[in-house]
Amino acid sequence: MSTFPPIGHDLTVGPIPIVEDETTFVPAGVLEIxxxxxIVDSKAIARSASVLGAVDDGRTAEQTEAYLRELDENPPGGVALHVREASTHREYLRFDCFDDGPHYxxxxxxxxxxxxxxxxxxxxxxxxxxxLERLRHHLPALLTRAGRPDLAARLDPDAIAAAVDAVARGVADLERVSPTAA
Structure with missing residues (x-):
């Protein structure tokens, strides 16, 4: 048994939903990347009532309003990478490669x-x-930690490598047109 503190912050809400029409998905065998x-601002948070509830958790109404105002004044942003099951479109991993406050x-x-x-x-x-390196070389362990060892066992390393290469090319194109890309 580990004596170290747990990794990360557990929330009883899902993440801010993917904006499907702004996200490009690349097939990766049983997955899509x-x-x-x-950009995470008050509008992004408002798309999910459960996320807004988590923002409110333990804060007064004034504190929540101040937090959302601060997000709108200096919203974190950059490239987000989403890993989801191809057949169900359920997301299991996300990397928010933001300039300010990167996290996964x-x-x-x-x-x-x-x-x-x-x-x-x-x-x-x-x-x-x-x-990108995590996706290329550590995806089975990450999916297992996310509760999906069954998906991890069915990964095709060649399909993952091809998808990560395609994602890298697509993100490079985003960087040419978007000042917020990482």
Missing amino acids: GYATR HYIVEPDVAQTIVGYDVDANGPVYPWA
């Missing part, structure tokens, strides 16, 4: 529970290359 430029999600039960893990840029370097 999506990428998009995202283990989405244990879509729309119900997730663990958000902050990313340490000082220790690990830029988040986006790190996230």
